[in-house]
Amino acid sequence: MTRHSGLVPAGTAFPVLSLLRSTGRMTRTELVERTGLTRKVVTQRLEELIRAGFAEEGEVGRSTGGRAPREVRFRADGAHILVAEIAETSISVGLTDLAGTVVSEIRAELDPRSGPDVTLGRIESIFDSLIADRSADSPSIYGIGIAIPGPVEISSGRPIGALSVPEWTDYPVRDRFVARYDLPVWVDNDANLMALGELREGQARGxxxxxxxxxxxxxxxxxxxxxxxxxxxxxxxxxxxxxxxxxxxxxxxxxxxxxxxxxxxxxxxxxxxxxxxxxxxxxxxxxxxxxxxxxxxxxxxxxxxxxxxxxxxxxxxxxxxxxxxxxxxxxxxxxxxxxxxxxxxxxxxxxxxxxxxxxxxxxxxxxxxxxxxxxxSTLGNSAGLTGAAYMVVDELLSPSRLGLWSEHGSPVGLADLIHRAAERAT
Ligand SMILES: [Zn+2]
Missing domain, CATH: 3.30.420.40 (ATPase, nucleotide binding domain)
Known part of the structure; x- marks a missing residue:
């Protein structure tokens, strides 16, 4: 029996960031009240999130008598995520911010039954062009999220069976992207990621x-x-x-x-x-x-x-x-x-x-x-890409991983460390 799916959006960083995401900005006192966490824990989590680029100190909030409290703001533009969704006759490849908003997207006709080498090779070439087109002051890319039309073994990022093409079964999708970009990579099936996109930004929100x-x-x-x-x-x-x-x-x-x-x-x-x-x-x-x-x-x-x-x-x-x-x-x-x-x-x-x-x-x-x-769905085609971005952000913030990379300032170049930790936890 598997005791750990490898995907756990829980712990104390997640509710803090989740509230910041949904409200845009909050004071420490409000975060303590809304999360039910202690002030010490909220402060620690905020320090981690600020160091990791997910949050920043904002303006001074409204005073309720004493010294006016300082707000903390969610930084949607703190980093970018590379995302791709493989559909039945096409691929969508894009770059999102940390709120799952697609900032650039390229769609291409492609039959994934042509096999993983052709399909993933095409995604890589579009990723490369999206990276090359970014301006010099763009934020770092923190990870990669991939949606596949079929079930996926979450812990390894390998399709279990998809597209009626045997070459896809057990293909190391995650490992291939990790080797090429040295970024943490998560892979899930398209319906799951569309649902996650809808839960965070669409009609299932709340x-x-x-x-x-x-x-x-x-x-x-x-x-x-x-x-x-x-x-x-x-x-x-x-x-x-x-x-x-x-x-x-x-x-x-x-x-x-x-x-x-x-x-x-x-x-x-x-x-x-x-x-x-x-x-x-x-x-x-x-x-x-x-x-x-x-x-x-x-x-x-x-x-x-x-x-x-x-x-x-x-x-x-x-x-x-x-x-x-x-x-x-x-x-x-x-x-x-x-x-x-x-x-x-x-x-x-x-x-x-x-x-x-x-x-x-x-x-x-x-x-x-x-x-x-x-x-x-009213998110339409972007639901899967938005969900793929949230999967990556949720994983980076999960309690077993955030501590691994936040002290380095970013997860860039730490893919092996981040994924090995997840395997130990499985
Ligand atoms: Zn069947």
Missing amino acids: LDDVLFVKVGGGIGGAVISSGTLQRGSQGSAGEFGHVLVSEDVAERCWCGHTGCLTQVSGARAVGEFGQLAATTGESAILAAISSQGRAIGAPEVFTAAAAGDPVSTDILTRAGRTLGSVVSVLVSGLNPSLILFDAGLVSIDDPYMTAFRTTVRGRSLPSAVSEIQFAI
């Missing part, structure tokens, strides 16, 4: 219990419980796309099973059902689109449904209903207040989401869904 659903080629998900992203014992929490939903699917899923949720409700499956309806002529609208030389994918099925095609509406209704029946089980276990979808494909009132909502409400205890909200 909420304790959220279920995040990603409708990509397959179905991914992430769980926020008690205000924290839950990765589970092996980093696979929320990966519900491969539960059995149908005995009728003969084709094998990339995961090795048959009848997976992904094979019924994922975008790839929706597109294939649509292509079949076009080929057989069952759907006149899809057949007409196909006759113009366009391949039928999920977007075409959504377009045809919006144009009144009953066959496309049925495909989407079945996909949404099946997803809803799986998610209703999770709703029973987690009682989320929000089910948040990524912004890639679905919209709130299309047949897919309508069937999903109806099923979740119909299959759950009334008390579990009476207040539940359904929403689509």
Whole structure:
């Protein structure tokens, strides 16, 4: 049994910085009151955070009678983080500040099934150009965060299985970036990092219990419980796309099973059902689109449904209903207040989401869904990059690591030390 996930945004530095981040500035007295920590601990943590570039002494605050207290300010611009998100047909590569705000971003078409060497090599060349384009007075780069479409072993930064390409499985993604940049590097799956981005800067901000659903080629998900992203014992929490939903699917899923949720409700499956309806002529609208030389994918099925095609509406209704029946089980276990979808494909009132909502409400205890909200991400494409940045910042500030590097002033050049400490703690 693994006793430590290697990712623990806890300890006493984290709540201090978290409050500074959300309010922008606070006095020491306010930090003591709001965190419940002693003044001595708050002062120690602030000294570490100031030394590490995350905070600075600000202006003199409002006096309440005696000497006016000095405020401490969060420094979003204290350092930069390199981030990359690998999607199913493209990559997004960027530079963020410490608040996860993307300060520069380059997107490129790329099929990650071309393998890790091609994909990561392209990310490295974009990282290099982003670094070269920075002005001389830019802050230091403190770390690298990478989002991968599939489960990741968090402690090693290696994909467990992704993209149905064997070369990715167990590929040393973290070690490759560490060797090249000598910066600490963390890797997680895309749905987890999108959910983390939403928790810190998006619609999940301030909420304790959220279920995040990603409708990509397959179905991914992430769980926020008690205000924290839950990765589970092996980093696979929320990966519900491969539960059995149908005995009728003969084709094998990339995961090795048959009848997976992904094979019924994922975008790839929706597109294939649509292509079949076009080929057989069952759907006149899809057949007409196909006759113009366009391949039928999920977007075409959504377009045809919006144009009144009953066959496309049925495909989407079945996909949404099946997803809803799986998610209703999770709703029973987690009682989320929000089910948040990524912004890639679905919209709130299309047949897919309508069937999903109806099923979740119909299959759950009334008390579990009476207040539940359904929403689509408004962070959109930047959710994963923002989440990747927060993962790096959270890790650098975790109690087992902050003390290792803060006395050096920055984590630059200390990647081995920082990662070895985490391995000892595992
Ligand atoms: Zn599967």
